[in-house]
Amino acid sequence: MPTPTTSQPDRYTVEIKPRAADAAGHPDHGSTLRTAVVSATGGTGASGYPRYEGDGVAADIDPRTRAVEAITLDGAELPYGWVAEVSPPEA
Numbered sequence: 001m002p003t004p005t006t007s008q009p010d011r012y013t014v015e016i017k018p019r020a021a022d023a024a025g026h027p028d029h030g031s032t033l034r035t036a037v038v039s040a041t042g043g044t045g046a047s048g049y050p051r052y053e054g055d056g057v058a059a060d061i062d063p064r065t066r067a068v069e070a071i072t073l074d075g076a077e078l079p080y081g082w083v084a085e086v087s088p089p090e091a
Contacts, residue, residue, distance in 0.1 A: 008063035
């Protein structure tokens with residue numbers, strides 16, 4: 001269960017990348033295929049983390065670790081092996 005936080009960023013930049021690891025198994029996610037600026041909706045997603053939406057992306061993001069806990073891209077799941085990362089919150 002997520003740990004409640006007293007504050008969370010209003011927005012993040014989510015980067016969609018094509019792979020979890022390179023051919024040798026190193027955690028190399030590859031070049032960014034798409035970015036999206038997502039803003040807090042004020043709600044909580046199914047994962048229990050704050051929900052962010054924007055630019056065709058809906059994501060549940062843990063504000064403590066900045067881990068993407070759930071995500072859809074243009075209303076669909078990411079293709080197998082793709083990953084989503086967040087950039088530090090904008091100033």
